[in-house]
Amino acid sequence: MRNFQAKWLVTLCFLLIFMAIGGVSAFAAVDQRVYDNANLLSESEIAELEAVAAEHSSKHGTDFLFLTSEDPEAFDVVDYMGDFYDEWAVENGQENAVLLTMNIATRDVYLAGFGTAETTLDNQRVNLVLDRIIPEMQRGDYAGAFRETVTTASRYMEFRPGVNPENIFFKNWFQLAVALLLGGGIVGFMVYNSGGRVTTTASTYFDGDNSRVTGKLDQFRNKTISRRKVPKKSGGGGGFGGGSTGGGRSFSGGGRKF
Structure with a gap:
C-alpha cells in the first residue's frame, strides 16, 4: 500500500512539473509584442519596449501588445483592434492580453484588456492609463507613452478588481503624512498630560445664589445667508468603453484622440 502511494505521489509530481513547463513554454512562445506598422519607433526603442513588455507579461500571465497604423483612410480603430486581436489570439493560443492600438494618421488611440485583463484592467483603469x-x-514621445502603458497598467493590475488604484489612501506621501500626524498627535497628548490637570474653573469662584445677576436674556439679532454657485463638471475624458470583437471575444477599453 505504501509503495502504491509513493508511486502515485511521484507520478503526480511529474505531471505538475510537465504542466508547469508546458505553461511556461506556451507563454514564452509569444516572441513579438510590438507591431509598429507606422514606423514610429526606432530599432533600439522597439527592443527596449519588447523587453519591458516581456517582463511584465510574464509577471501577470498577460501579454502587453502594441499595434500602430498610418492608414490615412478613416476607419474604426476598435474594429481594427478587434480583428487584429482575434487573429493574434488564434495564432498564439493566448487570450489574456492588454492591447494598445493607434492610427497616427487619424490620431486615434484605443486601449483594451482581454481575458483576465478585462477585469484587472477595467474601463476605469484604462482611462486612468490614458490620462497618463x-x-x-x-508631444510625439511614443516610446515613452508605450513604456508608460506597460508599467502603469501592470501596477494597476496588482490591485484588487474594483479598487481605484489612484485613490489617495494608496499614495505613499499620504500614508507618510498620516503617520506623522498620528505620531505628532500622540506625542502632543503625552506632553499635555505630563504637566498635570487643571481642576479650577470659573464656577469655582462664582456664587450663583448670592451674585447680583438677576436674569439672563438670549436675543436673536440677525441672520446672514450666503449663496454659492456650484460649478458643473466639464466634459472630456475617455470614450467608447468595452465591447466584443468580431470573433466574440469581450474586452474592457477606452479610446481618445491625441
Missing part, C-alpha cells in the same frame, strides 16, 4: 499617456503622445 495622452500628454506624451501629444
Whole structure:
C-alpha cells in the first residue's frame, strides 16, 4: 500500500512539473509584442519596449501588445483592434492580453484588456492609463507613452478588481503624512498630560445664589445667508468603453484622440 502511494505521489509530481513547463513554454512562445506598422519607433526603442513588455507579461500571465497604423483612410480603430486581436489570439493560443492600438494618421488611440485583463484592467483603469499617456503622445514621445502603458497598467493590475488604484489612501506621501500626524498627535497628548490637570474653573469662584445677576436674556439679532454657485463638471475624458470583437471575444477599453 505504501509503495502504491509513493508511486502515485511521484507520478503526480511529474505531471505538475510537465504542466508547469508546458505553461511556461506556451507563454514564452509569444516572441513579438510590438507591431509598429507606422514606423514610429526606432530599432533600439522597439527592443527596449519588447523587453519591458516581456517582463511584465510574464509577471501577470498577460501579454502587453502594441499595434500602430498610418492608414490615412478613416476607419474604426476598435474594429481594427478587434480583428487584429482575434487573429493574434488564434495564432498564439493566448487570450489574456492588454492591447494598445493607434492610427497616427487619424490620431486615434484605443486601449483594451482581454481575458483576465478585462477585469484587472477595467474601463476605469484604462482611462486612468490614458490620462497618463495622452500628454506624451501629444508631444510625439511614443516610446515613452508605450513604456508608460506597460508599467502603469501592470501596477494597476496588482490591485484588487474594483479598487481605484489612484485613490489617495494608496499614495505613499499620504500614508507618510498620516503617520506623522498620528505620531505628532500622540506625542502632543503625552506632553499635555505630563504637566498635570487643571481642576479650577470659573464656577469655582462664582456664587450663583448670592451674585447680583438677576436674569439672563438670549436675543436673536440677525441672520446672514450666503449663496454659492456650484460649478458643473466639464466634459472630456475617455470614450467608447468595452465591447466584443468580431470573433466574440469581450474586452474592457477606452479610446481618445491625441
